[in-house]
Amino acid sequence: MRIHHRRRGGWQKKEEGLQYRANEAIIALDVSVIDEEGKFLGTMKTADALALARERGYDLVEVSPKETTPVCKFLDFGQFKYQKEKEQRIQKARAKKVDVKGIRLSVKMGQHDIDIRVNQAKEFLADGDKLKIEIMLRGREKEHGNLAFQRIKDFLTEIEKTYPLVIEQPTSRAGGNVSTIVGRKS
Numbered sequence: 001m002r003i004h005h006r007r008r009g010g011w012q013k014k015e016e017g018l019q020y021r022a023n024e025a026i027i028a029l030d031v032s033v034i035d036e037e038g039k040f041l042g043t044m045k046t047a048d049a050l051a052l053a054r055e056r057g058y059d060l061v062e063v064s065p066k067e068t069t070p071v072c073k074f075l076d077f078g079q080f081k082y083q084k085e086k087e088q089r090i091q092k093a094r095a096k097k098v099d100v101k102g103i104r105l106s107v108k109m110g111q112h113d114i115d116i117r118v119n120q121a122k123e124f125l126a127d128g129d130k131l132k133i134e135i136m137l138r139g140r141e142k143e144h145g146n147l148a149f150q151r152i153k154d155f156l157t158e159i160e161k162t163y164p165l166v167i168e169q170p171t172s173r174a175g176g177n178v179s180t181i182v183g184r185k186s
Contacts, residue, residue: 022077031043032069033073034063100181
């Protein structure tokens with residue numbers, strides 16, 4: 001039998017960002033009031049400020065709720081909410097997401113394979129991503145972990161001929177894995 005997610009109430013969209021109170025939703029008794037032109041009118045009772053805002057044809061919006069006496073402004077609430085949502089969308093679009101791309105090497109890997117991985121790493125760094133370089137040691141390779149450290153060191157020096165690197169996580173061994181995380185120096 002199929003479970004309907006709408007009936008369970010599971011997939012509702014959660015509200016994100018700042019929540020602004022307006023008009024009757026303002027719970028403070030006294031508020032500092034700024035009119036529609038940006039002039040400070042002083043501190044007054046919320047009911048009086050609401051009556052004055054309605055008289056002028058605006059909504060009373062709480063723009064700074066964390067103050068000791070919350071700051072309220074005469075605004076068109078719908079337009080104000082739209083502007084704030086628009087700012088959040090622009091900010092989200094400008095945010096650069098940095099991925100960590102993985103490159104797996106081997107102790108017994110041939111030079112041609114290493115050259116291919118180096119070119120791949122350079123492409124990832126050109127895109128602004130970080131690299132996790134990893135060697136998985138198998139069988140008797142676990143006894144010679146120093147070879148894995150040397151292989152990673154040689155790999156990094158090959159990349160540094162093109163891009164200066166910053167080491168995010170130094171080369172370390174955890175069980176049968178030897179790994180490091182590096183990024184491009186800005």
